[in-house]
Amino acid sequence: MRMQEILILKIVVRFVIPFIQVYGFYVITAGHLSPGGGFAGGTIVAASMVLYALTFDASQGLEKLSHERASLFESLGAIWYVALGLLGIMVGGNFLTNGQIGIPLGTPGYLISGGLIPLLSFGIGIKVAVTVVSLYYSLVEED
Amino acid sequence: MRQIIPVFLTLVLGIALLLVVAEMPTFGDINNPAHNVVSERYINQGVRETGAQNIVTAIITDYRAYDTLGEVTVLFAAIAAVLTVLNRLRLGVICPEDRERGLTDEDAGDPDSKDSC
Numbered sequence: 001m002r003m004q005e006i007l008i009l010k011i012v013v014r015f016v017i018p019f020i021q022v023y024g025f026y027v028i029t030a031g032h033l034s035p036g037g038g039f040a041g042g043t044i045v046a047a048s049m050v051l052y053a054l055t056f057d058a059s060q061g062l063e064k065l066s067h068e069r070a071s072l073f074e075s076l077g078a079i080w081y082v083a084l085g086l087l088g089i090m091v092g093g094n095f096l097t098n099g100q101i102g103i104p105l106g107t108p109g110y111l112i113s114g115g116l117i118p119l120l121s122f123g124i125g126i127k128v129a130v131t132v133v134s135l136y137y138s139l140v141e142e143d
Numbered sequence: 144m145r146q147i148i149p150v151f152l153t154l155v156l157g158i159a160l161l162l163v164v165a166e167m168p169t170f171g172d173i174n175n176p177a178h179n180v181v182s183e184r185y186i187n188q189g190v191r192e193t194g195a196q197n198i199v200t201a202i203i204t205d206y207r208a209y210d211t212l213g214e215v216t217v218l219f220a221a222i223a224a225v226l227t228v229l230n231r232l233r234l235g236v237i238c239p240e241d242r243e244r245g246l247t248d249e250d251a252g253d254p255d256s257k258d259s260c
Contacts, residue, residue: 031197032194032195032197032200032201032204033195033196033197034196034197035197035199036200037199037203037204067226067230071226078215078216081211081215082212095209096209096212098205099205105193106194108194108195109196114193114194114200114205115205116204116205117193117194117195117204120204120211123215124204124215127218127219128218131218131219134226135222135225138226138229138230139229
């Protein structure tokens with residue numbers, strides 16, 4: 001029996017994927033409060049998409065995230081990181097400075113705190129997720 | 144004879160590395176070189192200077208954000224290289240075997256032609 005024909009697997013995966021993605025985005029956004037951050041959370045989000053492609057088909061996964069869209073997100077993640085770094089130079093500080101150039105840091109322990117740190121984590125998370133997924137797709141696509 | 148040389152080299156390297164490990168500072172010792180002004184500053188001032196409770200995130204995206212930019216660049220270069228190698232046909236490169244089979248440069252950009260070298 002081929003993988004694509006197992007009904008239980010399909011139903012369960014369809015049910016589980018949203019929870020994995022919510023957890024991944026939680027790890028990304030709460031990276032400055034609890035263990036985690038962009039790299040770990042991005043990998044969790046990517047794992048959900050790889051699970052989708054494994055259960056259904058790589059071609060169906062490619063419909064959700066085509067190569068063109070993947071390279072767009074890929075570049076956007078990197079540009080977002082560099083742009084936030086250049087913000088420091090615009091304001092008159094160093095590259096990638098955070099608190100020293102007067103960005104409000106908020107109360108430590110709250111979700112909106114840490115200045116640029118959550119924004120940087122978000123960029124890293126998007127980038128890592130898309131990198132892992134498109135790596136998997138292009139390797140699977142070969143055969 | 145061909146097996147003796149690798150075994151000998153592995154043994155020599157292994158013993159040398161083990162000797163190096165034996166010379167390393169004890170784990171958790173207060174006099175370790177890692178416990179210097181820098182880590183003290185991170186631990187004492189980290190929350191006040193960055194606003195982030197998680198000290199690891201505070202270091203990798205604030206104090207060492209430039210290093211993380213390097214990591215992001217490495218990821219970008221890696222995936223760009225992999226996609227370039229795996230999607231040669233989509234990028235307009237024709238392999239010698241394809242040329243012998245009568246494919247021209249116009250077939251290169253065609254996503255339906257799944258031939259690769």
